[in-house]
Amino acid sequence: MPKNYTQIIVLLLCSPVLLAQQNPQPSTSAKAESIHPGQEMLAGCLQRSGLEFLLSGNDGYVHHLTGGKNMKQYLGHEVELYGTKSIRTIDNTPPGGASSAIEQPVFRIKTLKDLGAPCRSSGR
Numbered sequence: 110m111p112k113n114y115t116q117i118i119v120l121l122l123c124s125p126v127l128l129a130q131q132n133p134q135p136s137t138s139a140k141a142e143s144i145h146p147g148q149e150m151l152a153g154c155l156q157r158s159g160l161e162f163l164l165s166g167n168d169g170y171v172h173h174l175t176g177g178k179n180m181k182q183y184l185g186h187e188v189e190l191y192g193t194k195s196i197r198t199i200d201n202t203p204p205g206g207a208s209s210a211i212e213q214p215v216f217r218i219k220t221l222k223d224l225g226a227p228c229r230s231s232g233r
Contacts, residue, residue: 148191148219154228155183164190164216165228173197177218185228191220 153166162174174180174190175197195217200210 148193149216151190151192151216152188152224155180155186155188157181157184164188173213173215175215175217177221180218180221183221183223187224187226187228189222189224190216190218191222192216192218 151164151166151168151172153164153168153172156163156165162177162180164172164174166172175195176192177190193216195215197213197215198210199213200208202209
């Protein structure tokens, strides 16, 4: 598959995540602001794909996560995450090839609260 098609496919796959980051939920942000000033809150099911931790958010979006510690023990649990939104640059440029770096929205975890319940549906 030519490089241009690969880049277009990657951008199309990332666009729902980008849209999710542009539409924050005001009620959860207000709650996080009162508990953890300067931080936002996300809630949902903690999952992992390969080496990357993800949150299947109660807002209907999948959030890429970074910065958490000892998160493996919370896999498959409903959690609340407090932290900040950020951007991670992923560079897949082959040596001597055209740049194929992309920017991916991530949520930088400062605090994780285990809600003690397994995820509600197996489809998450």
